[in-house]
Amino acid sequence: MIIKQLSVFLENRAGRLTELTGILADNDINISAFSIADTTDFGILRVITGKPELAEKVLKEQGFAVKITDVIGMIMPNKPGALHHALQILTDNGISIEYMYAFANGEGRATAVIRTDTPQKAIEVLQLHKMELLKTGDVYQL
Amino acid sequence: MIWNEHHECMGRDQLASLQGERLRQMVERIYYNVPFYRNKLQERGIEPGDIRSIDDLKKLPFTTKQDLRDNYPFGLFAVPQQDIVRFHASSGTTGKSTVVGYTHNDIMMWSEVVARSLTMAGVTKHDIIQVAYGYGLFTGGLGLHYGAEKVGASVIPISGGNTKKQLQLLEDFGSTAIACTPSYAAYLGEAIMEEKLDRSKIKLKAGIFGAEPWTEEMRSQIQQLLGIKAYDIYGLSEVIGPGVSMECGIQHGMHVFEDHFIPEIINPETGEVLPYGELGELVFTAVTKEALPLLRYRTRDLTRLHVERCDCGRTLVRMEKCVGRSDDMLIIRGVNVFPSQVESVLLEMSETKPHYLLVVDRQNNLDTLEIQVEVEDQFFSDEVKELEGLRKRISGNLTSLLGLHANVRLVEPGTIERSQGKAQRVVDKRKLN
Numbered sequence: 001m002i003i004k005q006l007s008v009f010l011e012n013r014a015g016r017l018t019e020l021t022g023i024l025a026d027n028d029i030n031i032s033a034f035s036i037a038d039t040t041d042f043g044i045l046r047v048i049t050g051k052p053e054l055a056e057k058v059l060k061e062q063g064f065a066v067k068i069t070d071v072i073g074m075i076m077p078n079k080p081g082a083l084h085h086a087l088q089i090l091t092d093n094g095i096s097i098e099y100m101y102a103f104a105n106g107e108g109r110a111t112a113v114i115r116t117d118t119p120q121k122a123i124e125v126l127q128l129h130k131m132e133l134l135k136t137g138d139v140y141q142l
Numbered sequence: 143m144i145w146n147e148h149h150e151c152m153g154r155d156q157l158a159s160l161q162g163e164r165l166r167q168m169v170e171r172i173y174y175n176v177p178f179y180r181n182k183l184q185e186r187g188i189e190p191g192d193i194r195s196i197d198d199l200k201k202l203p204f205t206t207k208q209d210l211r212d213n214y215p216f217g218l219f220a221v222p223q224q225d226i227v228r229f230h231a232s233s234g235t236t237g238k239s240t241v242v243g244y245t246h247n248d249i250m251m252w253s254e255v256v257a258r259s260l261t262m263a264g265v266t267k268h269d270i271i272q273v274a275y276g277y278g279l280f281t282g283g284l285g286l287h288y289g290a291e292k293v294g295a296s297v298i299p300i301s302g303g304n305t306k307k308q309l310q311l312l313e314d315f316g317s318t319a320i321a322c323t324p325s326y327a328a329y330l331g332e333a334i335m336e337e338k339l340d341r342s343k344i345k346l347k348a349g350i351f352g353a354e355p356w357t358e359e360m361r362s363q364i365q366q367l368l369g370i371k372a373y374d375i376y377g378l379s380e381v382i383g384p385g386v387s388m389e390c391g392i393q394h395g396m397h398v399f400e401d402h403f404i405p406e407i408i409n410p411e412t413g414e415v416l417p418y419g420e421l422g423e424l425v426f427t428a429v430t431k432e433a434l435p436l437l438r439y440r441t442r443d444l445t446r447l448h449v450e451r452c453d454c455g456r457t458l459v460r461m462e463k464c465v466g467r468s469d470d471m472l473i474i475r476g477v478n479v480f481p482s483q484v485e486s487v488l489l490e491m492s493e494t495k496p497h498y499l500l501v502v503d504r505q506n507n508l509d510t511l512e513i514q515v516e517v518e519d520q521f522f523s524d525e526v527k528e529l530e531g532l533r534k535r536i537s538g539n540l541t542s543l544l545g546l547h548a549n550v551r552l553v554e555p556g557t558i559e560r561s562q563g564k565a566q567r568v569v570d571k572r573k574l575n
Contacts, residue, residue: 005524007522007524009522009529009552010554011553011554011557021533037526039526039529039530041551042529042552042553043526044526044529046524046525060519063554063555063556063557064554064555065517065518065519065522065554065555066519066522067519067522067523067524069524096466098525099525107316115524115525
């Protein structure tokens with residue numbers, strides 16, 4: 001249930017993101033979902049991909065600071081109150097979220113990628129409440 | 143152990159009067175024997191009789207590396223050629239090399255100060271010392287050699303390089319001390335690991351390292367690799383060679399052999415003498431040298447002097463490791479900043495490596511300092527608060543050391559240019575016209 005997310009340090013420099021996406025494209029690596037956390041001087045790119053290890057290898061070879069981070073993917077119905085319901089479960093169980101990003105994948109479903117310090121506990125709690133979680137293999141189908 | 147207790151533990155007043163007397167004699171010698179100095183003194187209206195005590199030192203003119211170059215090769219010598227028994231020369235990275243000469247007495251004095259230095263590192267006649275500094279025009283090899291013989295140690299004059307032979311003699315002869323550059327010591331240590339030598343056969347206990355800048359981190363690394371105590375020795379060929387100052391067992395700065403080399407710290411901009419404890423350019427007057435007696439020679443090395451008595455019992459002042467060269471100094475909002483200070487902060491922090499660039503600019507008539515630091519792969523966190531925390535820790539440490547606000551910018555690994563030789567550490571964008 002743990003999803004391997006690729007995190008990349010990016011300087012705020014024109015064209016830098018394009019260089020990165022070019023490297024991924026050249027290596028036939030698909031981006032299933034991503035978000036960028038930005039500050040004045042730098043950004044952190046977070047990518048969900050079916051081939052995180054390959055992406056890590058090729059980006060490191062090109063000199064990027066790269067890290068694989070454990071995240072979980074929570075699948076919810078794409079309707080009002082669904083996200084609130086899920087977050088309430090996490091809050092009630094004392095699980096804090098470092099960051100998250102979400103996207104709708106059509107067919108009335110949405111996925112939230114969640115980074116927490118206690119991913120195993122989050123998985124147990126969510127499963128207990130019958131929440132659907134993204135499996136590693138599912139990443140390809142996103 | 144102290145080699146020359148009389149001179150190394152002398153009362154400060156007694157030392158000052160000895161220095162004053164030696165300075166008086168020296169000024170007389172150079173006035174009558176070196177036209178360059180006679181002209182300089184006459185320009186300032188100074189007669190030999192005007193110099194009566196050490197307090198008169200500050201009236202005297204400085205000598206620079208350029209003066210040595212202008213008078214290449216023998217123009218500053220104070221004795222005729224028949225009294226010179228040896229030459230050394232420093233490699234000239236810019237322009238001609240600098241030539242130095244020694245009389246028989248100079249060689250005796252040099253051997254004496256190196257003997258004092260080796261004694262500080264615990265070397266005695268019972269030791270076998272491998273002198274792995276280069277022998278030749280460079281002062282390292284022969285300087286250590288003569289001092290070690292004076293101590294009575296058994297000297298292996300192996301010179302630099304030839305690592306296989308170095309390792310073989312370390313094992314076969316059972317060398318107990320080694321003298322070389324710190325970078326070569328680290329290299330030897332790594333070679334011992336790689337060759338998987340039998341550590342029990344290596345009897346080394348002390349290393350005397352100098353001739354290039356090195357850090358406390360390098361010291362720990364060398365001590366661990368070689369299983370020794372590593373001592374810092376300082377010197378420059380213009381003054382004598384290695385043995386101008388040396389660390390004792392307390393390792394709290396290098397004792398300057400002040401009865402021969404009078405140190406001063408000056409403001410490199412104004413030439414004003416600074417009090418003990420302040421950072422500035424190190425200046426030496428080699429009062430006892432016969433062949434090349436240098437008056438207030440500007441080393442361009444930046445350091446501090448401390449006069450508080452050392453626990454080892456010596457009264458000689460201690461100089462800190464040099465923090466940089468005055469040529470590298472930047473003045474930002476009136477504060478002196480050296481790239482090496484930034485380097486020391488980054489080396490002390492476990493999360494950073496010393497890959498950095500100082501960018502100085504001027505905005506609205508105010509100098510700004512930005513320090514770019516590479517994010518190391520292993521310390522990269524994908525959480526903004528962690529990276530911001532790292533940035534603030536670096537900035538806080540730098541600001542407190544420099545006494546000036548430094549804006550830190552994290553950059554991608556490998557983006558700061560690496561150089562084989564002198565690294566480009568500063569970009570100064572200020573336009574002062």
